[in-house]
Every structure is written in structure tokens, then in C-alpha cells.
């Protein structure tokens with residue numbers, strides 16, 4: 001029992017994921033700054049932000065709307081992200097094997113943070129937050145099918161295996177899935193899904209700094225906003241880790257840990273470059289992009305997998 | 310300086326309130342965020358919602374209509390919040406001080422932590438003001 005608590009809270013759970021995610025989010029901001037010929041924030045900036053929100057700032061509750069839901073929603077987000085991360089990282093780091101069908105559980109847990117943001121923002125009673133929440137909902141409907149298809153294609157490619165551990169093992173004994181045409185197509189679709197899940201720029205219409213003044217988070221201040229930041233940091237680490245696990249053969253023990261870190265950094269670099277070179281899409285364009293083009297891409301990949309490519 | 314205070318001063322998020330300004334100060338404030346001056350290296354970000362703000366930047370002369378809005382913003386902001394008055398207008402009223410609709414410089418309405426004079430102040434002056442504010446105490 002105690003060992004599971006340790007897994008959940010310290011390693012590879014909450015604490016480890018939060019620190020890794022915070023460093024990755026610094027990396028993202030630094031790359032963004034370098035792309036724009038700026039100097040960028042110092043290394044510990046995400047920690048300053050988090051502790052400032054958690055320890056210094058005051059919480060303001062909305063006058064209209066449901067206060068308890070408003071406060072519980074961010075915790076739900078952190079819980080979902082940490083739980084999903086745990087199921088991803090335990091097989092990935094070869095600590096526990098997980099169970100049959102855990103990839104489906106991971107898929108559902110990964111949607112929990114987005115849902116919690118929607119619940120929290122609708123509970124705040126702010127009209128801009130409501131607009132943001134409705135956009136987020138439409139976005140979820142668009143990308144979730146693609147993401148499910150990617151997961152399904154990976155399951156098919158690994159020979160109908162439903163758990164992370166055997167998917168990773170299949171790749172480590174054979175070759176990584178990304179080394180084939182279908183794997184590359186899946187990787188492209190997966191990267192765009194992650195981009196949308198993290199609400200990075202082409203798909204950030206639910207936050208929309210310029211028009212909605214941070215949309216779904218507009219009413220949050222102080223510790224609840226720190227919790228949202230925490231959930232975002234965790235997601236920033238586990239989503240690339242998930243992609244690396246299901247397509248790029250996860251992590252081998254020993255010095256190969258460096259390879260694993262490089263793979264994660266590479267995926268995040270890709271996300272950051274996409275975010276820095278694209279303008280924000282309209283929600284209609286984003287839906288069309290996922291529902292038509294990305295789904296088509298994954299279906300082509302599935303057909304290729306059926307032919308063994 | 311305690312740990313809390315240190316974190317606060319390393320991560321100042323700025324909310325910009327433009328009163329009835331002539332718009333030059335607004336442009337100079339935006340200049341601070343451009344690649345050349347890059348305020349993000351001090352951890353300073355421009356935020357869109359007053360709920361996330363740590364610093365309230367006020368520029369321009371405050372007329373009677375602005376006064377209520379400014380007070381409301383100050384009340385809605387999560388404490389602790391620092392207020393910075395920018396430009397001659399923000400500090401004293403500047404060329405609008407004798408105006409009919411003028412409702413007093415910023416510090417007559419809400420407490421001000423730093424004044425950055427100039428008409429408009431250079432981005433360098435704004436940065437120096439904010440850095441001094443961050444290092445205060």
C-alpha cells in the first residue's frame with residue numbers, strides 16, 4: 001500500500017512529473033524566446049510562478065456561480081493528469097507492468113483535465129469563460145476521435161495488445177513503430193492531437209489571450225490557478241512521454257535514458273515550433289482539420305498497417 | 310527577503326490599464342515586451358485578466374469615467390497587488406491636469422507603489438522602474 005502511495009505522490013508520480021513538466025515548460029518558453037530573438041525567462045521561472053500563485057496570492061471567489069465546483073474542478077484536473085501519468089510512466093520506466101487494457105484507461109484519464117477546466121469555468125458564471133468552455137468542448141469533440149483512432153492503430157500495429165507494457169516490449173524486441181510509413185503518419189496525427197490537448201497556439205481558442213482574456217481560466221486566481229498550472233505542467237510532460245512510449249519504443253534501461261530524454265525534448269521542440277509558426281485557427285477550421293484531414297490520415301495509416309507496412 | 314517574497318518578485322504578471330491617455334505611453338509599454346527589450350527575462354508577463362495580475366500598470370490621465378473603472382479593477386485584483394503609475398499623466402496629470410473632466414492623478418484614487426515619469430517614458434525607464442520595484446525592500 002505504502003509503495004503505491006510513494007508511486008503516486010513522489011516517483012514517478014506527482015512530484016517527479018510536476019518538476020519534469022515545469023522544466024519542460026521552461027524549455028518551451030525559452031525556445032519561444034529564442035525563436036523571437038529574445039533572451040527568455042530564467043530556468044526556475046515556472047517554479048516562481050507556481051509558488052507565487054500558491055503561497056502569495058489571494059483567492060477570489062466569483063459572486064455568481066457555484067463556488068464549491070469552482071474550487072474542486074482544478075483538483076480534479078490535477079488528479080486526472082497525475083493518475084494518467086502514473087499509468088503511463090510505471091510501464092515506461094519498467095517499475096510495474098500495468099494491467100490488460102490500461103491504454104484505454106489512460107486515454108480516458110487524459111481527457112479529465114480538459115473536462116475539469118470546462119466544469120470550473122462554467123461554474124464561475126463569467127460570460128467570457130463560458131465562451132471559452134464552449135470552444136473547448138467543440139475542440140475536444142474534434143480531436144478526441146483522432147486520438148482514439150491513433151491509439152487503436154497502435155494497438156492494431158502491436159498485434160492486438162491492449163496494455164502499455166507489451167506495446168513497448170513489442171517495439172523494443174522488434175523495431176519502433178515510427179520506423180514505418182504508417183508509424184510516421186500516426187506520429188503526425190499524434191503530435192497535432194497533443195498540440196490541441198495542451199491548448200498550444202493553433203488550437204488555443206479556448207484561452208485566446210487576445211480576445212477572451214484567457215477564457216476558461218479568466219476567473220481563477222491564487223491557489224486554484226496554481227493547481228491549474230500544476231495540471232498543465234504535468235500534461236506537458238506526460239503527453240510527449242505517452243507518444244514516445246507508444247510510437248518511439250519508450251525507454252531502454254541504462255544509458256539509454258539519455259535517448260529517452262532527447263526524444264521527449266525533440267517532441268516538445270516540435271510542439272513549440274508548431275506553436276510559434278502558426279496563427280490561431282477558428283474553431284470551425286480546427287474541427288475540419290481534425291474531423292476530415294487528421295482522421296483521413298489515421299485511416300490511411302490503419303489501412304497500411306493492415307497490409308503490414 | 311523570504312521565500313514567498315522572492316517568488317513574488319521574480320514573477321510579476323502585469324495588467325495594463327490605459328486611462329484617457331494620448332496613446333504614446335501605451336505604445337511605449339508594448340515596446341517593453343518586444344524582442345529588443347524583452348521583459349520576460351525578469352519573469353514579467355502581460356496577462357489579459359485582472360485576476361492573474363500582480364502589477365497594475367496605469368497610464369494616461371484618469372478622468373471621471375475612468376475613476377470608477379480603476380477603483381473596480383483595484384477591488385477585483387487579488388492582493389497583494391502593486392500599482393505603477395506611468396507617464397507624466399499617471400504621476401501628476403501632466404498636460405491634462407487642468408482639464409474639466411480630470412479626476413485626479415492615480416495616487417488620489419488608489420495607492421501607488423512606483424512612479425515612472427516622462428512624456429512618454431522610454432522603455433528603458435519603464436524597465437528600470439519595474440526592476441527597482443521588484444528589488445524593493
Ligand code: SF4
Pocket residue numbers: 329330331332333334368369370395396397398399403404427428429430
Ligand atoms: S504622459 Fe505624455 S505620452 Fe503619456 S499619455 Fe500622458 S501625454 Fe501621452
